[in-house]
Amino acid sequence: SSYGADPAVVTLKYSTFANPGLKSYGKMEQYCKEIEKRTGGRVKLQLYPGSTLAPAKFTYNAVLDGVADVGHLVFSYSRGSFPLIEILDLPLGSKAGSLSTHLMNAWYKKFQPKELKELKILFITGKGPNIIHTKRPVNKLADLKGMKIRTTGLGEKIVSGLGAVPVGMAMPETYDAIQKGVAEGVLAPEEALLNWRFAEVVKYTTPLYGANSSACIAHVMSKKKWDSLPEDVRKIWDKFNEEWIDVVAKMYDEEDIEGEAFAKKKGVKMLALSKEDQAKCAAAAQPILQDYIKRMKAKGLPGEESVKFCLDYIKARQK
Amino acid sequence: MEGFQRIVHGIAKGMGMMSALVLFAMMAVTCLDVVGRYFGHPVPGTYDMVGIGGGAVLALGLAMSHVAGMRISMNSLYKRPEFLRRMVNVLVSVLSVGTLALISWRCFKLGNDLLKREVVSDTIQIPLYPFLYLAGLGMSVYCIVVLVEFLMTFRKGITDQEGR
Amino acid sequence: MSVLVITVLTLAMLFLLFTTGMSIGIAMAFAGFIGFSLLVGVDAALGLIAVDIYTVFSSYGLTVIILFTLMGQIAVRAGIARDVYDCTYKWAGHLPGGLALGTIVAGALFKAVCGSGTATTAMFAGISLPEMDRYGYDKRLSTGVVATLGTVGGLIPPSQTLILYGLITGTSLGQLFLAGIIPGIVLAFSFVVTLYVWCSINPTLGPRGDRSTWKARFLSLPSVGWIVAIFVGVFGGLMAGLFTPTEAGSIGSAAVLILSLVKGSINWKGTVRALTESAYMACMMLFLLAGATILGHFFAVTRAPNMVSDFLGTLNLNPYVVIGMICAIYLIGGEFIDDLAFFMLATPIFLPVVQNLGFDLIWFGIVITATLMIGVVIPPLAMLVFLVAGIAKVPMGTVYKGIYPFLAAMAICVLLFMFFPQISLWLPNLLMK
């Protein structure tokens, strides 16, 4: 067992909500192995999947209290708590998980918001863009009008901004709900077509262009725990995180591609909106960004710079 | 002590009534949401409200649930001799009161933390800390109910023995 | 102290606390707290308890339990339960254990609506136990039937366990749901047969009434017509996609309440009573689940399933023996913590073992889900038994006595599912390949 063993070996409990069987979970296993290897076995990471160690909603507390040593933190699960970084969850229009991932890490390096001061951010990941998967075709934005789309949290504003009707329900309920028609679609990345099997119950997929958003999720430790590690271990680990960002960024693209391939096999059709409708999507995202700027201003935080940084970053790297 | 118990049970009962009210509201909101959704106008944040509402129902109802005899436990195997029964009773009560007190304290503490960090619900952004305080309050009253119950049986046991 | 010693001591303490008559929920919370403190640290354990309790309390998915309990309580207060059981008695009262038979059939159908075994048991414990009492049914029989009701539905879609399994293993949810249908029916049927045989052998358990005339039977129908209409409406609404199973609890409660008010069969006082009773019942049940969650988090950090899996890997055994051992491990693991929590912990760990042996994952899903259904009712740590004993206010022993015959039936079914994969795989292969 790992307890009370060699004092030079630190065993860290790594809590995640991700389920085994997911590609992203496999990557996390790889990450743990690699850390162990690079630190010469001095750091051992033990993964606890499927929220078996701590509920996802309270990852922040779990990490600070020491329930877990490393946590998989979804910023939008504790809204209000991380105001400035909320921008990364808003519709910025990134078309790829890799771009979102790089943007998020670059944003963090630049802004280092005070709200995260108790945390050591190992690396941040942005999943593939949240787009809509529906039972009826959405060939033009008007088709979306009144359609019931499953989403919660920040997605609600996006969905209603596009004229659809947001429906809130638990994620595991969604498959059944779409099949029966309680919801007529879902706002999710393409990987969900495979990972949540939505391809079995939807028939069409439509990107939202300027209204694309990505879930911002970080792998974190408490600063205290991090600082307790030997300095050379921290150096090795930090260096590895830098390399790792590239690896996971690619993985999110691959995950979406696999989702798309699975969907195509199930007969799901990939649709596209006209240039005009694409502009409307971008316009629908505007009030959400403006609202963010306003709220940050009230808190004395650099909201405007934050938005500008993100939009410029994407513009420079995306057609 | 009897007077104090009456007061505590009164508080528990009042909270129980509020718990029923919240439950009714949860039912009503969900129905409104379902009907509204049919016409393209769901109630925003029903998902948030139902989850949080469920937490409030349970926090408010806990103490009265105990008073009303809703308990899940096995029968005690330690009925004889009398002194063993009393010792086990003391142990169980101390552990129960202690555990509930700990939970209650931590709920308040978590509430403080969520207040400090301004955590709000996912969709309609209701502050979450009041509901943690409510859970702490519910646990406290539950804890006091169990404590008073223990003190009363303890005292009764002593008077019984003196009377013998 | 080593992990193994801490684990064993903590669990021994837990069972000792059970025998003192301590509230089971509090005992689990306490043991989980102590164990977590020893393994990880006091600060971490203190952090854990409030987070776990509040997460369970405010879980959207678990509100289904509260709302279906409410629906049941309104039906009881409005005398609907009485009407329904009177009617059932006219039709099936002359059969051995007729009312219990009706309860099983209704329970299996109901589970298909609400999706939660716990919610099904909670609702039927509220409704059926007093009614079966009224007709002189033995408590062992009535409580045993209600406790097993929650398991009947484990395989009938939409099953939470199957959804979780599908997501963990990457299997198709559609195929899993299809695979669960026939085993679910086989299981429900085996319960009916068990009940019939048991009551035939010992007629005092579920006393047979006189055969009612056809006239009396049909005359009893109008009194239940409108509640049947509500059920058909709720079923229909679900099928038509008007609402989710979680929402169905609210819709059903509201429909029953409104119709009872209109009919004048429930008054203001009865409504308040139904609301408070169901809130209190829900508190009892969910505090238990919260305690189990804390204990489950302790159990997670013991990493016991990993140790066992590593050990299994070193043995060289017949594949079916390995599957049998894995099932046994689920049963034993489910003894210490909530079975679904154990399922989440253990499945990812044992999955590679099953895959390496070349077994079909859909088939394994059905076998392990059925095994889990046994786990929730076998003593000593059996959630559904706890719930029924708490709601009915009878000793656990009474419920256990009522469960054994059904347990035997379940065990036979699991063996059938294990050795005849076609029972599970025929339907999905027919429709989805």
Ligand code: NA
């Ligand atoms: Na169990």
Ligand code: NA
């Ligand atoms: Na069990």
